[in-house]
Amino acid sequence: MTVDATTNTVAKLSWKAATGADYYNVRFRRAGTSPWNGILSFADSIMISFGLDAGTNYEWQVRSNCGTDSAGSYIPGPIFTTTGTSVCYAPEIFSIDSLTNSTAKFTWDSMIGATSYELRYRPKGGDFMARQPPFLWPWSIMTVSRSPIK
Numbered sequence: 001m002t003v004d005a006t007t008n009t010v011a012k013l014s015w016k017a018a019t020g021a022d023y024y025n026v027r028f029r030r031a032g033t034s035p036w037n038g039i040l041s042f043a044d045s046i047m048i049s050f051g052l053d054a055g056t057n058y059e060w061q062v063r064s065n066c067g068t069d070s071a072g073s074y075i076p077g078p079i080f081t082t083t084g085t086s087v088c089y090a091p092e093i094f095s096i097d098s099l100t101n102s103t104a105k106f107t108w109d110s111m112i113g114a115t116s117y118e119l120r121y122r123p124k125g126g127d128f129m130a131r132q133p134p135f136l137w138p139w140s141i142m143t144v145s146r147s148p149i150k
Contacts (some may be wrong), residue, residue, distance in 0.1 A: 054084030
């Protein structure tokens, strides 16, 4: 399985044709995230021209289908990176707990390539305020930690 070419938003993926395969399921996603984007291919290669961002790592898998009742297992291809300047993604998982009148615990997942995070908040119905360390009034952040990369 190979990645034949990439641009900012396009990738050409190839694999060895399976004997007896009628078509292939191909799925891809930003590395380490979910869910998968799925597409069909009736050949041993495909040009993906949607769902890709510049400067981003992607994982992909392919499986063969022989008729409507027989599908093989997904086999992973090599991770590929689109060209161009990378996109800075917001955390996909964010939660608030241990909420009191004066404190709150914020938790988020680490994002590959992120070097810092900005926390924005607002009083109910008010304007957003951006806070970067050091976090000061109205809340004081005692510990800033990131969860491990999945």
